[in-house]
Amino acid sequence: GQQVMQIPQYQHVQEGEDFTTYCNSSTTLSNIQWYKQRPGGHPVFLIQLVKSGEVKKQKRLTFQFGEAKKNSSLHITATQTTDVGTYFCAGPIINDYKLSFGAGTTVTVRA
Amino acid sequence: DSGVTQTPKHLITATGQRVTLRCSPRSGDLSVYWYQQSLDQGLQFLIQYYNGEERAKGNILERFSAQQFPDLHSELNLSSLELGDSALYFCASSVEGRGEAFFGQGTRLTVV
Numbered sequence: 001g002q003q004v005m006q007i008p009q010y011q012h013v014q015e016g017e018d019f020t021t022y023c024n025s026s027t028t029l030s031n032i033q034w035y036k037q038r039p040g041g042h043p044v045f046l047i048q049l050v051k052s053g054e055v056k057k058q059k060r061l062t063f064q065f066g067e068a069k070k071n072s073s074l075h076i077t078a079t080q081t082t083d084v085g086t087y088f089c090a091g092p093i094i095n096d097y098k099l100s101f102g103a104g105t106t107v108t109v110r111a
Numbered sequence: 112d113s114g115v116t117q118t119p120k121h122l123i124t125a126t127g128q129r130v131t132l133r134c135s136p137r138s139g140d141l142s143v144y145w146y147q148q149s150l151d152q153g154l155q156f157l158i159q160y161y162n163g164e165e166r167a168k169g170n171i172l173e174r175f176s177a178q179q180f181p182d183l184h185s186e187l188n189l190s191s192l193e194l195g196d197s198a199l200y201f202c203a204s205s206v207e208g209r210g211e212a213f214f215g216q217g218t219r220l221t222v223v
Contacts, residue, residue: 030209042113042201042214043154088154090212097208098167099144103153 006102013079014110021105023072023089030094032065032072038085081109117202117215129190132218136183136204143185148199161208192222
Protein backbone atom coordinates (compact mmCIF):
# COMPACT_ATOMS: atom_id res chain seq x y z
CA GLY A 1 0.00 0.00 0.00
CA GLN A 2 0.90 3.62 -0.23
CA GLN A 3 3.40 4.92 2.27
CA VAL A 4 4.44 8.48 2.90
CA MET A 5 7.85 8.67 4.54
CA GLN A 6 9.29 11.72 6.26
CA ILE A 7 12.83 12.43 7.33
CA PRO A 8 14.24 13.33 9.73
CA GLN A 9 11.97 12.24 12.55
CA TYR A 10 13.50 14.80 14.88
CA GLN A 11 15.22 18.07 14.13
CA HIS A 12 16.99 20.05 16.84
CA VAL A 13 17.80 23.51 15.55
CA GLN A 14 19.64 26.48 16.93
CA GLU A 15 17.51 29.60 16.78
CA GLY A 16 18.36 31.50 13.63
CA GLU A 17 19.52 28.45 11.66
CA ASP A 18 17.84 26.93 8.62
CA PHE A 19 16.59 23.38 8.23
CA THR A 20 14.77 21.17 5.74
CA THR A 21 12.38 18.27 6.20
CA TYR A 22 11.69 15.81 3.40
CA CYS A 23 8.68 13.79 2.38
CA ASN A 24 8.70 10.81 -0.02
CA SER A 25 5.87 8.72 -1.36
CA SER A 26 6.08 5.29 -2.93
CA THR A 27 3.37 6.29 -5.41
CA THR A 28 2.49 9.39 -7.37
CA LEU A 29 0.43 11.88 -5.42
CA SER A 30 -2.39 13.99 -6.74
CA ASN A 31 -1.28 16.75 -4.37
CA ILE A 32 0.88 17.23 -1.29
CA GLN A 33 -0.26 19.01 1.83
CA TRP A 34 1.72 20.20 4.82
CA TYR A 35 0.40 20.53 8.34
CA LYS A 36 1.83 21.76 11.62
CA GLN A 37 0.89 20.39 15.02
CA ARG A 38 1.99 22.35 18.05
CA PRO A 39 2.59 20.39 21.28
CA GLY A 40 -0.79 19.53 22.78
CA GLY A 41 -2.63 20.83 19.73
CA HIS A 42 -4.24 19.53 16.59
CA PRO A 43 -2.81 19.52 13.05
CA VAL A 44 -3.28 22.80 11.23
CA PHE A 45 -3.16 23.06 7.45
CA LEU A 46 -0.22 25.09 6.11
CA ILE A 47 -0.28 24.69 2.35
CA GLN A 48 -1.18 22.49 -0.61
CA LEU A 49 0.93 21.94 -3.73
CA VAL A 50 -0.68 20.45 -6.82
CA LYS A 51 1.56 20.96 -9.83
CA SER A 52 4.72 19.07 -10.66
CA GLY A 53 7.76 21.14 -9.63
CA GLU A 54 5.64 23.70 -7.81
CA VAL A 55 7.29 25.98 -5.25
CA LYS A 56 5.40 28.10 -2.76
CA LYS A 57 6.60 30.42 -0.03
CA GLN A 58 5.02 31.53 3.20
CA LYS A 59 7.30 34.08 4.87
CA ARG A 60 10.25 31.98 6.10
CA LEU A 61 8.78 28.68 4.89
CA THR A 62 9.45 27.35 1.37
CA PHE A 63 7.56 24.32 0.08
CA GLN A 64 8.49 22.30 -2.99
CA PHE A 65 6.74 19.51 -4.87
CA GLY A 66 8.94 17.20 -6.89
CA GLU A 67 8.81 16.83 -10.65
CA ALA A 68 7.53 13.27 -10.38
CA LYS A 69 4.98 14.27 -7.71
CA LYS A 70 6.41 11.68 -5.34
CA ASN A 71 8.43 13.88 -3.04
CA SER A 72 8.26 17.22 -1.32
CA SER A 73 10.30 19.37 1.03
CA LEU A 74 9.74 22.09 3.57
CA HIS A 75 12.60 24.50 4.18
CA ILE A 76 12.50 26.93 7.10
CA THR A 77 14.97 29.79 7.24
CA ALA A 78 16.06 31.68 10.35
CA THR A 79 14.24 29.32 12.71
CA GLN A 80 12.33 30.93 15.56
CA THR A 81 10.92 29.48 18.78
CA THR A 82 7.46 29.82 17.25
CA ASP A 83 8.47 27.15 14.72
CA VAL A 84 8.44 24.46 17.42
CA GLY A 85 6.07 21.61 16.66
CA THR A 86 5.63 18.61 14.40
CA TYR A 87 5.40 19.11 10.67
CA PHE A 88 3.48 16.52 8.69
CA CYS A 89 3.19 16.01 4.98
CA ALA A 90 0.14 14.27 3.59
CA GLY A 91 -1.16 13.37 0.22
CA PRO A 92 -3.78 11.37 -1.61
CA ILE A 93 -2.45 9.21 -4.41
CA ILE A 94 -3.81 9.54 -7.91
CA ASN A 95 -7.33 8.11 -8.22
CA ASP A 96 -7.65 7.64 -4.47
CA TYR A 97 -8.99 9.68 -1.61
CA LYS A 98 -7.13 8.29 1.37
CA LEU A 99 -5.19 11.17 2.92
CA SER A 100 -2.11 9.43 4.29
CA PHE A 101 0.20 11.30 6.61
CA GLY A 102 3.91 10.90 7.05
CA ALA A 103 5.24 10.20 10.55
CA GLY A 104 6.16 13.86 10.94
CA THR A 105 9.30 15.81 11.77
CA THR A 106 9.33 17.09 15.34
CA VAL A 107 11.24 20.35 15.60
CA THR A 108 12.77 21.73 18.77
CA VAL A 109 14.57 25.05 18.89
CA ARG A 110 17.51 26.03 21.10
CA ALA A 111 17.43 29.69 22.01
CA ASP B 112 -11.09 27.50 15.79
CA SER B 113 -11.18 25.10 12.82
CA GLY B 114 -14.95 24.80 12.81
CA VAL B 115 -14.77 21.04 13.40
CA THR B 116 -16.30 19.96 16.70
CA GLN B 117 -15.42 16.74 18.46
CA THR B 118 -17.04 15.39 21.59
CA PRO B 119 -16.18 14.39 24.17
CA LYS B 120 -12.75 15.98 24.69
CA HIS B 121 -11.69 13.34 27.18
CA LEU B 122 -12.93 9.84 27.81
CA ILE B 123 -11.78 7.32 30.38
CA THR B 124 -13.18 3.82 30.18
CA ALA B 125 -12.38 0.26 31.14
CA THR B 126 -11.10 -2.55 28.97
CA GLY B 127 -13.83 -4.45 27.19
CA GLN B 128 -16.14 -1.46 27.02
CA ARG B 129 -17.58 0.33 24.00
CA VAL B 130 -17.45 4.07 23.32
CA THR B 131 -18.72 6.43 20.65
CA LEU B 132 -16.82 9.49 19.50
CA ARG B 133 -18.70 12.21 17.70
CA CYS B 134 -17.62 14.70 15.05
CA SER B 135 -19.43 17.63 13.49
CA PRO B 136 -17.66 18.83 10.33
CA ARG B 137 -17.29 22.40 9.20
CA SER B 138 -20.37 23.85 7.60
CA GLY B 139 -20.37 22.91 3.93
CA ASP B 140 -17.76 20.14 4.19
CA LEU B 141 -18.96 16.83 2.80
CA SER B 142 -15.98 14.68 3.68
CA VAL B 143 -15.01 13.44 7.14
CA TYR B 144 -11.81 11.62 8.09
CA TRP B 145 -10.92 9.78 11.28
CA TYR B 146 -7.34 9.44 12.52
CA GLN B 147 -5.70 7.78 15.50
CA GLN B 148 -2.62 9.34 17.10
CA SER B 149 -0.86 7.38 19.82
CA LEU B 150 1.67 8.99 22.13
CA ASP B 151 4.47 10.58 20.10
CA GLN B 152 3.21 8.81 16.99
CA GLY B 153 2.03 10.02 13.63
CA LEU B 154 -1.50 10.19 12.36
CA GLN B 155 -2.85 6.79 11.41
CA PHE B 156 -5.65 7.03 8.87
CA LEU B 157 -8.70 5.02 9.92
CA ILE B 158 -11.53 5.81 7.54
CA GLN B 159 -13.06 8.51 5.34
CA TYR B 160 -16.67 9.28 4.47
CA TYR B 161 -18.03 11.49 1.76
CA ASN B 162 -21.63 12.64 1.83
CA GLY B 163 -22.72 9.66 3.86
CA GLU B 164 -20.80 6.99 1.98
CA GLU B 165 -17.58 5.27 2.95
CA ARG B 166 -14.90 6.44 0.54
CA ALA B 167 -11.57 5.16 1.80
CA LYS B 168 -10.46 2.77 4.49
CA GLY B 169 -7.17 2.53 6.31
CA ASN B 170 -5.93 0.02 8.85
CA ILE B 171 -9.07 0.23 10.92
CA LEU B 172 -9.58 -2.64 13.33
CA GLU B 173 -12.67 -4.82 13.02
CA ARG B 174 -13.60 -3.72 16.53
CA PHE B 175 -13.91 -0.17 15.21
CA SER B 176 -16.68 1.12 12.99
CA ALA B 177 -17.86 4.47 11.79
CA GLN B 178 -20.68 6.11 9.93
CA GLN B 179 -21.67 9.48 8.54
CA PHE B 180 -25.24 10.56 9.01
CA PRO B 181 -27.51 12.54 6.63
CA ASP B 182 -26.72 15.76 8.53
CA LEU B 183 -23.04 14.95 7.80
CA HIS B 184 -21.94 14.46 11.37
CA SER B 185 -19.95 11.31 11.95
CA GLU B 186 -19.48 8.84 14.75
CA LEU B 187 -16.60 6.47 15.43
CA ASN B 188 -17.54 3.44 17.50
CA LEU B 189 -14.81 1.58 19.35
CA SER B 190 -15.74 -1.71 21.00
CA SER B 191 -14.06 -4.41 23.12
CA LEU B 192 -11.56 -1.77 24.09
CA GLU B 193 -8.00 -2.72 24.89
CA LEU B 194 -5.27 -0.80 26.69
CA GLY B 195 -3.54 -0.25 23.36
CA ASP B 196 -6.51 1.67 22.05
CA SER B 197 -5.61 4.56 24.32
CA ALA B 198 -4.83 7.42 21.98
CA LEU B 199 -5.91 10.76 20.63
CA TYR B 200 -8.61 10.38 18.00
CA PHE B 201 -8.93 13.19 15.50
CA CYS B 202 -11.68 13.96 13.12
CA ALA B 203 -11.04 16.18 10.12
CA SER B 204 -13.28 17.51 7.39
CA SER B 205 -12.80 18.87 3.92
CA VAL B 206 -15.00 20.16 1.16
CA GLU B 207 -14.58 17.35 -1.32
CA GLY B 208 -12.11 14.89 0.10
CA ARG B 209 -8.74 15.55 -1.50
CA GLY B 210 -7.92 19.07 -0.45
CA GLU B 211 -7.23 20.98 2.71
CA ALA B 212 -8.42 19.15 5.81
CA PHE B 213 -9.56 20.94 8.96
CA PHE B 214 -8.97 19.07 12.20
CA GLY B 215 -10.99 19.06 15.37
CA GLN B 216 -9.42 19.34 18.80
CA GLY B 217 -9.47 15.58 19.20
CA THR B 218 -10.85 13.15 21.75
CA ARG B 219 -8.33 11.76 24.19
CA LEU B 220 -9.33 8.19 25.01
CA THR B 221 -7.79 6.45 27.99
CA VAL B 222 -8.53 2.77 28.49
CA VAL B 223 -7.77 1.50 31.99
